Amino acid sequence: MSSARSLGPRARLRSDEFRLLRDLVNDHAGLTFDESALYVFERRLAERVAQLDLRGFDEYYKFLRFNVRGLAELEEAIDAITTKETYFFRQDYQLRAFCDEVVPRIAQAQKDSRRLTVWSAGCSSGEEAYTLAILLLEHPLLAGFDIKVIGSDLSRSSIAFARRGVYRESSFRTTPEELRRRYFEADGTGHRVVDSVRRLCHFGNLNLLDGQRAAVVGRVDAVFCRNVLIYFDVRSRRKVIDNLHQRLLPGGFLLLGHSESLINVTTAFELVHLREDLVYRKPALGAQT
Amino acid sequence: MADPTEDGASVDRPLAVALRAFDPELRRRAVAELTDVAVETVPLLMQALADEDWRVRKEAVSAVVAAPPIPELVTALIGALEPGDNVGLRNAAVDALAALGLESIRELSAAMVHLDADGRKLAVDALARTGRAEALVVLRGVLDDGDANVRMAAIEGTSAIGVACADKAIELLDGCLSRAEPVERLAALAGLNRLGAQLAWEQLEPLLGDRDLTEEVWTALGKSGDVRALAPLAESLDAAMGGRRHVVVGALGDLLWGADEALAARGRELLGRVSGEAVREVACLVASAEPLALRRAALVVLGVTGTGLGTRTLVDALLDDSLCADAEAWLNLSDPTVRDELIQRLASGDPRERAIAVEVLGRRLTTPAQDAVAAVQRALDDEDEGVRIAALAALTRIGGPASLERVAALLDPSQPSSLRPDAEAALAALAQRHPEQALEVFARGLPPAAGAVIIASCPLTATGSREGDRAYLVLLLSDQAAYHRRVALDALARLPAPGSLDAIVFALSDEELDVRQAAVRALGRLAEGAAAPVAVSRLLELAQPDAEAELCTLALAALAKVRDPRALPALRAAARAPRAAIAVAAVEALPTLADPRRLDPLVEALSHPEPEVAKAALHGLASQRDARARAHIGACLDHEAWDVRRLAADLIAQDGDPATMDLLRSKLGSETEPLVREALTRALESNEQVGGVRRTRPPPGPGPGR
Missing domain, CATH: 3.40.50.150 (Vaccinia Virus protein VP39)
Structure with missing residues (x-):
């Protein structure tokens, strides 16, 4: 893992890459996201892209699909994008x-x-x-x-x-x-x-x-x-x-x-x-x- | 190749010509090319055996051995033992007669009547070297030959053959111990020692003063197993010097190895009086003598002397891989000085030495001694992890109530996780041995994992009721430390209290794989007990081929152990799974299933597209010792995967069924993969060795000279 890369500018998520990632998440966990979730995906998954020392979301998508650790990483990704803020005695x-x-x-x-x-x-x-x-x-x-x-x-x-x-x-x-x-x-x-x-x-x-x-x-x-x-x-x-x-x-x-x-x-x-x-x-x- | 001669016989003219060649290599090659030995070629063969060059003679001996049985050839060879000047021919004839074995024994026996003394001695040599029990009958008649050299050869030959028929040989040699001739007595006693004969003290005592026999008598005393043999050997240990002392040490080692208490006690008494100089030399032998057997013998002698030097040497030898087992066996840990020596080693700079000292204290103490237990417990603080693990293993055996709290503390999450398995085992053993003290420690508060281990191991209830124990463990299942949840599951599975099933099942949803796996193991345990039907149902769900592989494989293994009719179909389905890991796990579990129909899915698995699955099935079938299984293993010699074919050949070899040898031979003719051919050859060879018949050359085929 390169520290230089993780300190660099955040990877940007293109809309076509977003759709690929969104469909992958949907196939695995049945979760659905509209276009407005693009920013959430980018913000929360950029950290994963950097940690894996990948060049961008296109590489990240390939990693999720084809790497031997892909399934485990997909669960990490879902973790990252679905974590929601909550509090005691809500509603x-x-x-x-x-x-x-x-x-x-x-x-x-x-x-x-x-x-x-x-x-x-x-x-x-x-x-x-x-x-x-x-x-x-x-x-x-x-x-x-x-x-x-x-x-x-x-x-x-x-x-x-x-x-x-x-x-x-x-x-x-x-x-x-x-x-x-x-x-x-x-x-x-x-x-x-x-x-x-x-x-x-x-x-x-x-x-x-x-x-x-x-x-x-x-x-x-x-x-x-x-x-x-x-x-x-x-x-x-x-x-x-x-x-x-x-x-x-x-x-x-x-x-x-x-x-x-x-x-x-x-x-x-x-x-x-x-x-x-x-x-x-x-x-x-x-x-x- | 062979031409008729004038008198109607045939001779091998090219060979005859070649044997007259000046160059010995040409002569040797001519003999090597002689493949069809017949009556007519006997004179030429004898000519080759009489050749002045040893290489030609050696080749001729090989030709004789490979020849079919020809009485005229044996007669000619025996004729070569008659008086003559050609020593090379006579020696070659002896070599050939010996190699012919049974074929020559009867002729040699008959020849004893007319051969002169030198010829008889050569005949005895040949008989001895046949290595056959039949030769012993002939040698018996020659033991009383009128010629001293022949008698000596017969005695030595008897001992040489004796390996094949020791009882008969020992009987004959025993009768020679009273010979008037010292060398004959010596040869007989040496032969008896070589054959491992155990002579009675009464036979040996009269020989004690015989200066010609001294060293052989010492050796025989060592093999006698008689307590009375100790005194002369102990005296000799002091008196003998150099190589002779080594013989005494070897004999004492023989006598004392595996000695009963009476013999060992007498040994301690007598060897305790041996001079310091002798003990020091024996200690030196332990360190560096050759061969290893002498070092072992020296170790035994030192162990019996019970001296400080002896103890130190034994403890030193614990570090020596080739002597450590003997050294450990001779360390008497009921002796405080021995314990002290081991305890002192705990201060050694070498962690391996410290670990070994701890291990030996743990293994060899029959009644725990406070000093040793305290030292082992201190070793839990050693800087080296290997020493700490050794200390935990030792405390498992010898730890007392005082060790409970210290071991329990190691199960705190802040402690290194590498120690946990050993600490759990040690604490479980301690809680079983000291239940009441374990509960006192439990009541004072413990790391949660330690509490779980005590609950699972202690024959008493830790909280006052089984339900309370169960509640403690169920609560631990919610702990944030995955380790605690894992330990709680292990404990719940062992707890003889109802109501654990739901909690164990819910743990299958744990976020940590380690905990989920523990839950499956726990379910497996419950499936063997009272909660069997429900637990088996859960295991069957987990054993689905599309389930999480790590859990599925564990569930399959657990299902194989339960006596439930649903297990076989589940294992059968999993054995067909496309995922090799799951199919292999199912196939590996099948042989342990009690259901007699387990063979069918094993056979099916031979057709699985993954060779690893087929190989696992082969192993499973091989473990069944069943004719049908054998047939399927044999059929796998035609499997498309070469590694499956090779394994099939290896398993057939291990089985050793002579009926399958023809199959192996036929496959050897058609198999093209070199590694499989190697396995087939290995299988055929191993079977032939078991049968005691091993041809080094193919039998000669029919030829024109026959």
Whole structure:
């Protein structure tokens, strides 16, 4: 690797190169990007081009396609372009709806097993998964429940970050001070999730398109898949939703991002109108769909 | 080539002419070209054997050996043993008669009646050199010959042949020990020693004063295995000098090697009194003597003396690759001085010496001694990694409760990862041996990986309940350190507690390959136990040919170990996978499967387009010891890939089935690839050697002179 090159001007991404890279990512992970993502690709992948000591994006494309390490590098690339910024207690209205109206229904359904599992599908750096764990720990109806929160993401580095559980100030922009004091402790330059929350959370590296691998999650009571479907094309979106449907227990809930819906994707879920949100539910056994 | 003569016989005229040539090379070549020896050519052959030039005679001997059986030729050769002036002819005749073997023995026996003493001695030489047990019967009759030289030759010949029929030869030589003639007694005893005969003390004791036999008697005492042989040998060690002392050392080494306790104790008593000068010389022999057997013998003698010099020499010899095993065997670690010597070596500047000292302390201590254990534990701080690894291996065997915490600390993520496998093994062994102390250490707080190892190894529950242990490990699966997650998986798989399956399955989604692989191994372990049906289902999913190769290969290996009817179809499908790595893994796993139908997919795999898969299948078939498998291996001699054909030939050779030899011969005729031809030839040769028949020349074909 040449340090001189990495210090040189950033490689520029031509539109034809962008389309090649975009299609490659789509083939591998089902993720879809419009022309506006060109700048994101250029900014985030230029570092990879420099690190591999390549002359430009045309060489990078060939590396991804034909080099023996191409597949591993493609996953690095997807990592780089999909890493998204997130924070604790994001979209609070939806979290309130979950706690006030979804959790009581699940608690009722699981009153015998006293087990509850929630899956944060596309958890990025883990803030959502830990948020859910804190909310479930706080929930009065779940005292004595065996609670499990599963966080999964396509990005391996995001999963490693989530496991570490140490966050900077920007992750706490909407975190209530009281909860922050109780569930985080200072750790060097950041704040670490306390063990009582960490022990509820389990992180894994999953491609949501891969139904077979997603089976390792087991059966869950609720899935949070927020701001993930927007990255997929229609065909892939259907496949992802189908996989999430398979993982949900009958009567289990699916919560999407505020701009996402299942319109034109599937009719396997029923729409549930809550006071503050709309959520989807997998029909319970024996119920009409 | 052969022309009729006047009297109706035929002679080889060109050979006759050539044998009169002035140039010996022309004469030799003429003999070399004589391919069809017959009755008529015997005189010419004898003429060649009598040639003044040794090269011609040597060529003639070769011609005799290659000739078909001709009684007249044997008679003529024996005739050459009659009195005469041509020494070259007589020696050549002996060479030829010896090489003819069985063919000449009966004629030589009959000739003993009329040959003079010199002729009989030559006949005995020829008999001895046949190396055949049948010759021993003839030699027995000559042992009492009226001529001393003939008797000596017979004794020496008996010992030479004895390698082929030792019991009979020993019996004959034993009878010669009471001969009046000292040289005959000496030759007989030397022969007995050469044959490794174990003579009774009662036979040897009367010979102790026989000055002519001294060194052979020492050697025989060494082979006697009798404790009473020690005293004369110990005395001789002091008294003998130079090469004679070497003989005593060799004999003592023989006697004491593998000695029982009584013999060893008497050895320590007697050799402990040997002079310092003798011990020093023995120590010198260990360092530099030739041959190696003498160095080994000297090592044994030193080991028994128990002196400080002996101990130091033994410890020095641990560094010598050719002596280290013997040296280690003779180190008595119940002796504090020996332990001290090893412990002192831990301060050596040579890391190899330090590592070896630690290893020996770990291996040879039968009852852990505090000083040794403490020294080994200190070696965990050695600057050299090899020494630290050796110390961990030693503590696995001899470590006590005090080692638990120190070893556990090495599993902290801040410690070098290269030590972890050995530290895990050591901690597991310590926790098994000292469960209660292990739990005390656990309670005081440990690196998480150490906690997992203790939970998995300790026969007691670490947290008070199996469920608590399981929860500890499941929590560790969420740890940010991949190493901790890997160790937790290994431990969960060994934990006899239900409910681990989900956690192990979820670990298949871990971002680190190492952890995912540990999850597959853990599933394999569960698949052999109570959670078998579900675990097998997971393994079957992972064993799909399009799955992640690193996990798929592990899953295939795990499936081969479970007794589940679903395993065979899965392995069979994977064996057909286009990806060679997966197909090879499946084929390698198939032979371990209990299902008797495993042979079919192995046979199918021979047709896989990747030669490596076919080769793996060949190995698998060869391990089955089955007639059908053999037939398919044989068929692979026609495989399109040359390396598959070569492997098939090698496997057929290893199998050693005589029935396949014809097949190899026929393939040798048609195979064009040199490397495969080499393997075919090697296979044929190895089989012929096993059978004891090896022709160096093809049998002569029919010719005009016959």
